[in-house]
Amino acid sequence: MALQQLVDQIVRAAVVEDQSFSDLLPQLMQASQAASPAEMDAALPRLAEGVAEAPPNLGGWLAIVTGAWIENGADPAPVGAAVVNRITDVTAAALAFGNAWEAATGGKPPPDMQEEQPSQQVFDTVEPHLGDGTVTAMMSWFALPQFALSGCTVLQTAPSVRAGLSERDFLAFTAGKAGEHLGQMNHYQALLRVLDGERLLVLDRASRKGWTVTIGGIGDNFQLHVLLAGALIGRPGGLTGDRPAPEIIACFLNADVPDGRPIISSPWNLVDAHGEMIWNEGVPADIPVVNGTRVVVLDPPSYKRTFPAGRRFPMMPATMRVEGMHLPEDLGEWWPHITAPKG
Structure with missing residues (x-):
């Protein structure tokens, strides 16, 4: 299957949360190993659409693939801004989760986003504070490590994306707050401040x-x-x-x-x-x-x-x-x- 066709399938599955996503992801990772930079460049805009539109728990995996492609020679410039914009949204939702958790537990640390997973117990803890936004906030919390890795790759390799960012001080401040929970976000914050x-x-x-x-x-x-x-x-x-x-x-x-x-x-x-x-x-x-x-x-x-x-x-x-x-x-x-x- 051509790389572009496979990317289109996995993006459609991710956006509607179809169960086929779990089967398509290893196929995409395997196909990526043999893909040329030109093939990745052609498919990357569609993959970035998936990063932007899919729920955080699935979009995070697409972000990881995006970062891997860039490290292997794909051009980050056309898609970098979309990736950074999604990371901004995911970071804000993750911080909302962290604040809700601390409010609900009397200041106890939130779950370790790299070692633990979403669960009904986690959902029930923060739902009184987050209401309809609970699922998105919870999924963003546990997906933030994936988005952070991808974001660091994008910002390191795309000076045009760095230079084109607006409200960089605000983005860096938000990333710094997330860095209190995830060390990788401190690197992301530093990259946002690169001149x-x-x-x-x-x-x-x-x-x-x-x-x-x-x-x-x-x-x-x-x-x-x-x-x-x-x-x-x-x-x-x-x-x-x-x-x-x-x-x-x-x-x-x-x-x-x-x-x-x-x-x-x-x-x-x-x-x-x-x-x-x-x-x-x-x-x-x-x-x-x-x-x-x-x-x-x-x-x-x-x-x-x-x-x-x-x-x-x-x-x-x-x-x-x-x-x-x-x-x-x-x-x-x-x-x-x-x-x-x-x-």
Whole structure:
């Protein structure tokens, strides 16, 4: 059976909750193993319709297949927004379930969504608080792990989807609330906050020089730190110091981590315009905006800070482009807004 035909059958079964879904799912998974990226691309829009329209317990399985296809070469861009929109709805319903459970039980933790399953007892516990929405909320709670995995794949591999999201702060806040119950949603939240096409002003306090850089796909400030070092150290008009080896820079951009996962060290402290430390565990979106621009100030390291090489999100390529250098005399209007480092 052709992949598109099989996808159409399983989507129709999922939407109407036909029992044939349980037989079609292993067939689809087996057929997917031999499918080419072109075949998956052709069938993916129909599969995404199933993710969007099927009940959460079945749509979650279709979301898993969608993520697997993307990891195997299918193009996420045409379907990514639909997947993310459905995850938003499922997350909201799952949170409603969690709130109802705690209200019904006097604050007891909800069922473990990865270890337990829907049941009549679970339904009866929350039904007085959720009414007609009980089934959807309960199914969303237990399907959220599947949707979260798919969502992380989509957001890592589709910068156009990330860039096209509206109300990202709200989506990230909601994902963070779900992260209190499911760790994978903390990764999803971090991906929602990834900046693409974002300009930073980087200032070196010692030389009073600066650079405008444009970043994209950076998952945390460990990665930002290394890519700044690769972009600024040893280049004409740049900074002196030990530039990371090319293979180290590459694995923070889009390459595999070298064997043994080398340990590297930070050449600077990164500080924001208010003198506060930019912690490596944070993300570029945490950096405050001053006069419409996020500002990073380079200071000597206060201690030797080491970490293993590699990207937090291995499927997400990163970019950093130096747009221009600014001499000290070009930055006279900026430095009055820059506070000395605190602590």
